[in-house]
Amino acid sequence: MTPTTALRHDRVVDAPTTPVVRLRNLTKSFGGAAALKGVSLDIHPGEVHALMGMNGAGKSTLVHLLSGVHQADGGTIEIGGHDQPGLTTRRARRLGISMVPQRRELVMELTVAENVLLGDLPAPHALVSWKSVRSQAARALFDLGIEIDVERTAGELTVAEQTMVEVAREVRRGGKVLILDEPTACLGAEAAHQIRTLVRTLRDDGVAVIHISHHIDEVLALADRVTVLRDGAVVHSGPAGDLDEAGLVKNMVGRDVVFRRPARPAPKDEVALSIRGLCHGRAVERFSVEVRRGEIVGVLGPAGDAQSRLFDLLSGRRRPDSGELSVDGAAVPLGRIPRSLASGLRCVTGDRRALGLIPELSLDENLMLASDRLARRRLQRWGSLTRRAAPLRRSYQVAALTANPAVGRLSGGNQQKVLLAKWLETSPVACFLEDPTNGVDVAAMADIHTLVDGLAARGVAVLLASSSAEEIMRLADRVVVVRGGRIVAERDITTLTHDELVATALGGQPQ
Ligand SMILES: Nc1ncnc2c1ncn2[C@@H]1O[C@H](COP(=O)(O)OP(=O)(O)OP(=O)(O)O)[C@@H](O)[C@H]1O
Ligand SMILES: [Mg+2]
Structure with missing residues (x-):
């Protein structure tokens, strides 16, 4: 340990606080598989304690134990110096534990x-x-x-x-402890900034904030201490200054993760996806864009408003007030899901829980749902379903604790991979992806970027809506910036820096 980190460490250890939460040796299994394997952790008042780890590492499970949503199989939870066996949500709340869960409620x-x-x-x-x-x-x-x-x-x-x-x-x-489980997962820059300011204010008021996030830069900017979980166990816990980005990633993933902007063949000349003058109320106003075969065009803007409305309009869930859509040169009637699908356009929703997946159905059933529906086949018997789903599970690296759980039981990032696999394996001509890496860990993000890149390399036209400027910079050839439902700028990525893109998104002049 370097002298600086030792000093920092001393400061934290010497802090005149006793932990408000003391977790010792917590274990929790689901269906016989261990999600937490003996986790011990202290949370102090007035600190932002980041909980990091890959999808499925056990972060949400741990805070569910602390907030009484689930009961631990073993170990102890101490809040305010008192042991709390059989903690319920009601009691946790009375003891000052508040939580904004990963799944909004x-x-x-x-x-x-x-x-x-x-x-x-x-x-x-x-x-x-x-x-x-x-x-x-x-x-x-x-x-x-x-x-x-x-x-x-x-x-x-x-x-x-x-x-x-x-x-x-x-x-x-x-409360005395505020748990935020991925509060900024799908927020635009402005709302995420608001949340960070709030977290700092609460910390200064003496609240202990447990902050779960996959945004490493956000964690490094905000956290006082960082605990990294891997496969249900703590692999690192210490002052935030002890680890830089690469160190954090290595702790979480167990190896280095490299993001590279891959060399893709230049887009073809033929326009595969053309959207003209799309309007819907005030959410989408005169949205026009053309995407060529093999091209990725980013739509940068806060998640939610314009982006999910674009999903609704392009997928046929809603009929626009006006506008035209064509795929591969053929006009596609708007407002009808089967016509949108038949055109070869695949729209992947950002709202995977409400629209993308059927949580009660199994992982394999969800994976095969789209291709079976497109082939107008009825869902196959178990054996064959599992056999056909196996290669998809492998190439999308979907991880589950048990053999074939209901998809709603998977961790957030794994649900996202299932959603992408489900649609992208149906040979699209063009696709609209809404925030495809929302809530996924760094390793999965790199995997998903490779997948999206591979789609374009195969000649698919990709319209990629994202709230992350980094993601757009890594993947897109061109970008349109959307604010208040309108395109306010259109740029070629090669002539743009990341900071210029962020500045444009935050309030550059419309042009
Ligand atoms: N109610 C449940 N039933 C079965 N398995 C579960 C349940 N809740 C969680 N799991 C499993 O426990 C493991 C840990 O999940 P958890 O949700 O805690 O991960 P996480 O670290 O929060 O991941 P993410 O970053 O994706 O949100 C995962 O493998 C998940 O599938
Ligand atoms: Mg989680």
Whole structure:
């Protein structure tokens, strides 16, 4: 250890705090397979403690034990100096543990105000002062610098807004420990910045923040301590300054991960995907773009709003107000899913839980669902299904604890791989990918980038919607920047630096 890191370490060790949470030797198995294999960890007040690790490493499982969602098989949980056997969610909450889970849990039919105060609303038959509910919720949002009308229903909000409402709800409860499980996974730069500012403020107020994220730069900028889990065990825990990016990656993955912008053949001349004047309300306004065979065009903008609407329009789930779509030179009628599919266009949703996968069906069934549907075959018997799914599992490196679990039980990143495998193996002419690496670990991200790159190398036209400028810089040939539903800039990637792209996305002048 170098003298500097030793000094840093001393400072943390000498900090005049006793841990607010002390986890000792926690174990947890699902269906006989170990997700956590004896995890011990201390969380101190006033620290941002990053929990890192690859998809399926056990991060969410660990915070589920601490927040009482699951019960540990073995080990102890101490909160505020007291042992908490058989911890329930209710008790954890009373002890000051708040959590914004990885899977967002707003009640979509209720208003923002009701969601923020959920759990604090009076009993069903009591008199409720809605005016007071609204003003308390508005206050909670205002305190965090969030501008959202509290009378809108949660279902109308963008993913970024939903995340902010959940954060506001948990912060309002004023717990001692705030767990954020991938809060910025699919947020644009602005919302992610808001969350980071909030985390710093809470830390300075003495709250312990457990922050789970796959964004390494974000973790390095924010965290005081970092704990890395691999295969359900702690492989590193220490001050954030002890590890740089490469060291973190190596700890998480067990090897180096290299991101390279691969040399792809130049795109062909033929336009394979043409979108002209697509309009839908205020979410998408006069969106036009052409993508040639073998070309990747990035659509950079905050996840959620314009991007998911583009998914809806291109996949045929919704009919646009106006606009034209053609694939391989043939016009495709809009607003009809079968016509969109028949054209050879594949749209991969960013909302894998609601739209992309059927959580109760098995991993293999989900993998084969698209190809079986396209071939108009009924789902095959087990043996054959598993046999046909096996190569896909291998080439997409889908990892599961048990043989063929329900897809909803897989870790987030593995669900994302299943979703991509399901669509990209059906020989597309063109595809629209919405945030394909949302919530995936660094190694999986590199794998997915290779896959997307391989699609283009095979001559597929790829329209890649992403909230990450890095991702666009790594993959795309051209980029259109979208703000408020409109294209505000279009650039050739080769003439652009990463910083220029970020500046354009954040508020460069429309051109
Ligand atoms: N309810 C469950 N039933 C069965 N297996 C589960 C369940 N919850 C988690 N697992 C398994 O336990 C392992 C750890 O999952 P966990 O969700 O904790 O990973 P993670 O580190 O949060 O990953 P990610 O970064 O993808 O969110 C995974 O292999 C997952 O499939
Ligand atoms: Mg998780």
